[in-house]
Amino acid sequence: MLNEKNIILGVCGSIAAYKSAVLVRLLVKAGANVRVILTEGGEHFITPLTLATLSKNPVHSTYFDAETGVWANHVELGLWADLLLIAPATANTLAKLANGLCDSLLAAVYLSARCPVYVAPAMDLDMWAHPATRANMATLQRHGVTLIPPGNGELASGLSGEGRMAEPETMLDFIQQKLTGPLPLAGKFALVTAGPTYEAIDPVRFIGNHSSGKMGLALAVELHKLGASVTLVAGPGTPASPEGLNRVNIRSASDMLQACLEYYPAADITIMSAAVADYRPAQPAGQKIKKNSPTLTIDLEKTPDVLATLGAQKRPGQTLVGFALETEHEESYALAKLDKKNLDLIVLNSLNDQGAGFGTNTNKITIFNRNGEKTAFDLKPKTAVASDICAAVLRQMGL
Known part of the structure; x- marks a missing residue:
């Protein structure tokens, strides 16, 4: 510029x-x-x-x-x-x-x-x-x-x-x-999710994952630079946000669903980059579980599928982007998720690629659209990856 x-x-x-x-x-x-x-x-x-x-x-x-x-x-x-x-x-x-x-x-x-x-x-x-x-x-x-x-x-x-x-x-x-002059997303509202969710076992322990929230934060910042008004729904440990972003901190998958349902109806763009836990303890203990037995059995139940819920509610004119982190059959799983959850784009990253995935400052992605068209990218800093994803969003929207 x-x-x-x-x-x-x-x-x-x-x-x-x-x-x-x-x-x-x-x-x-x-x-x-x-x-x-x-x-x-x-x-x-x-x-x-x-x-x-x-x-x-x-x-x-x-x-x-x-x-x-x-x-x-x-x-x-x-x-x-x-x-x-x-x-x-x-x-x-x-x-x-x-x-x-x-x-x-x-x-x-x-x-x-x-x-x-x-x-x-x-x-x-x-x-x-x-x-x-x-x-x-x-x-x-x-x-x-x-x-x-x-x-x-x-x-x-x-x-x-x-x-x-x-x-x-x-x-x-x-x-x-x-x-x-006018930015391409001026007047648009974007919803982004970032980081992990923590599902309580008891008041002290939880089931979670290694997501750092860096990718989601980079996406929120990039969308803001492009002129969008951005709400970031951030899981535990997501880095601090710069000025200009509306941030909603959550902890569990249920919290994330509630926050997303509040903001999603008005969103022009929604990018769900958070790593939402798939399962949670069915009956979290009200008090700290004591180590009185050599083993511990915890019954798990599915968490609410936030992405599928939003996909089912998607109205004409909304753009919905999901992420797929896979370890095998990467492309077929990603395409199946794209179709099943009514997405416009899906971003695939594989834990088999060195430097991609959780906890790093870099990522290596492949983007698929609804026509199955594939765009693969080299390993890049997550800030640059965010630019690539947002560029794909702009193309999807015809901007």
Whole structure:
């Protein structure tokens, strides 16, 4: 999305300037050509050498470098840029830009730029809430400047509140979404399940499996990046979710069924990647079972089939995706599950493939659609696997 885009990053005098190093690295990694303008105040918090090394371009700070004799042409810089991003943007800089002051190279480039301008404010909560700052920001927005909203959290002053500069990853996502226009899943609602279920034997012990929840979490994050509103139904041990996802934590198969039945009717896309236990103790003990006998017999009963239940309720326009983790007859079992449970796609992974399955950061999958068409993929990180699955979902939906 940012490949070969020319981006000027303005870095002002804020403690948040330390994050600009990460931001430059992310922008370069995304394929952008990055030039940094560092204000006099910014030089107190991060060195030009750091930013020059990461951007692979000299850092500009003044109109004229007396040592090299090089003039930083603000008009040329403004015309070169496809995007001017000021992060961190201090209260002082916002005030200058809003009132057209031109006492720095960054301000001159701002006045010369014909490209979109984004600002990511960074200041203490009282400064951000002050009527003067609010008025300056409103003026900039009337002039067409885009605000990357500050976050809410711990501040350098020791206080906690709004004013914290957005994280570099958040800024990158924000910019990519703005530059690419409407996302393919904008306005869609997605339901994702992740992780294992635990079926109680007694208050202490349970029947479970080795699912880590990493695959389901990666899918939820990818769907969110594509513009969907996402609810993640997460089994025990599923890693923490980023901001923007609605998360429902569950424990048992019955819990998962209840949560899914609540959200499924409104879902456009449902991806059931959780490893739901097939059996549970028929009569869980109310107290901890004592080790008084050399053997223990537990009667098991089937858990509710969450995927089949949703498949039976599927309405026109819904896309339902299931997973099949197999150890033998992989393809025939997966295709039978696809048909029996009324799925649109099924994702097969085999425990016979090294690096696939539970507990790893990688997976190797094969996707089948309702026509039996097969698409096989190499071993990849689960984040990349999530992209492949979501791409198949988009094709299935005709998007």
